[in-house]
Amino acid sequence: MDSNMSIYSTLFILEAVDISPTYILPLFFFGTLTYCAIMFFNITLLLTIALNQKLHKPMYILLFNMPVNDMVGASALLPHMMSTLLSQNRSITHSACCLQAFLIHFYGTGSLLILGAMAYDRYIAICCPLKYNTVMSPNKLLKIILTVWTTDAAVVGSILALNYRQEFCTTSIADTFCNNPSLMKLICGDTRLNNYYGLSTTILLNCLVLFIIFFTYIHILVTCVSKRQSDAKTKAIQTCGTHLVIYLCFVFSALFALISHRFDNVSRYVRGLFGASVMIFPPFLNPIIYGLKTKEIQQNIQVFFCKRYFNHNK
Template identity: 60%
Template sequence: MDLNFSIYTTSLTLETLDIPLSFIFPSFLIGILTYCTILVFNMAIILTIVFNKKLHKPMYILLFNMPVNDIMGSTAFFPQLVSSILSQNRSITYSACFFQALLAHVYGAGSFLILTAMACDRYIAICFPLKYNTLMTPNDLVKIITIIWTIDFTMFGLLFAVTYRKEICSTKIVDMFCNNPSLIKLICDDTRLNNYYGLFTISFHNGLLLLIVIFIYFQILMTVVIKRQSDAKSKAIQTCGTHLIVFLYLEFCAAFDLLAHRFETASPNLRRATGASVMIFPPVVNPLVYGLKTKEIRQSTLFFCKKFSKKQKGKIRRVKK
């Protein structure tokens, strides 16, 4: 007979990290440095776009949502991870685990939605340049951003509302961090509704966005080939190629994680590594790919840093006098 645990009084246990004692502090230090790097890189992009009026354009306003989303995802993952590395305590309350899982899924879905919106922006700019200012007005941009976050929070808010239970039959989370499939495995009752709704939501969401992005990039590629503009062609291929690689990487990880939780033969270590990589690599890579690699943002960031450095030097000189 299964034991029932109340979510209000029972702590959950995350998958052990199996870090040798001699590697605990180095692992903790790497985790802290990685998290700080993510915060610094992404905040640099955010502040650059906010304080430079030249970057208040549709492309950069859409891009602004990416570092915000990445900071949310990394904050859901890293603080709990590094604290458990240092304390060697992998316990977590149900409410904290539930909140971490919700933020992790909102971050993942947000990445897909933002990348798709950015692809649509590039599609209009490259394929319909004369109509760009008409189609991408400030009001339209506000609507796009509102739709992105509304879909994101509504879709996964409903998913986790279905997952929430007051009683569970297990306290073991089978991943490095909390997520919806791991929470479902704790439930005592019939979870078919959870599985069907979760499978439909993620498959429909990711599948539809993948088709949209592939169609958009095919149209962009055809446009630059027909125009025979070598500069535009190389720039479009470089931008869209990088964009597509990041998108397909997220698609692969999401699909693998979805299937791995449903097939016992799937490697649990590979599943955990794939899930953790989604929380680590995109927040580090995205500022470099979409921010510092973009000429306008790179120049603005360097100008901002130089201006800040001059102010600090001026303050030091005045103090010395």
């Protein structure tokens, strides 16, 4: 590519997916339906928390951030992917590619930080109940939420900023969507700094959140077992176990998708499948696991829809 060509007018070409024309329309409708379901579940959870004064507690306010983040992740991938699938136009502008990469990584990093904040909240509530109102006061809760989002934006922004204004030797992106590893492969110059910084930041962040989650969950389980309350013990094991499985599945899929770019022998289909699954399955399952299965939220959702139904039929 001509090095004098403006990066802003550059069109990148996303990797093709070998799909028979027979399956294009069914996949398009299935993907669109999946996206609509993700948006419906997450918006329902958002409205339920926002419109019910009883749910304006630290646990649910922290939970409020998860559907917002999940909708960002799903919206960064599915609408463009469905449009590409239907039109078979795999080109994307430099600006759109960078925006998609930012939103995708912003979603992934945000998921980890929000899970860490939620684990900390449950730890204080169960292990230090007398200090809960002090530790999780409105001001401190606001600081936690601001720290999550500012850290998320700063980490992702700094990683992608290293690719900014670089010369590209090719326009063929080695993935079905834009992300930092695929953008690095386009750069002509030395990308070792980008590589080392991105990997070290990813590993450090994952280790920090993993430590917080394991530390808090172990203390929660020990506290519940020591109380010798079978219902509390069962509830803690179910809650912590479910959250931990979801977290580990998310981290494994995300890390595999990121690290697999460093190895040429990894199938591009497997890499693409793991990468896309990170932005499809958690946004679909999170509102069910973290919200809709919570009894207090369930009751408020039923009240919310019953009111709308009766008001409509008056």
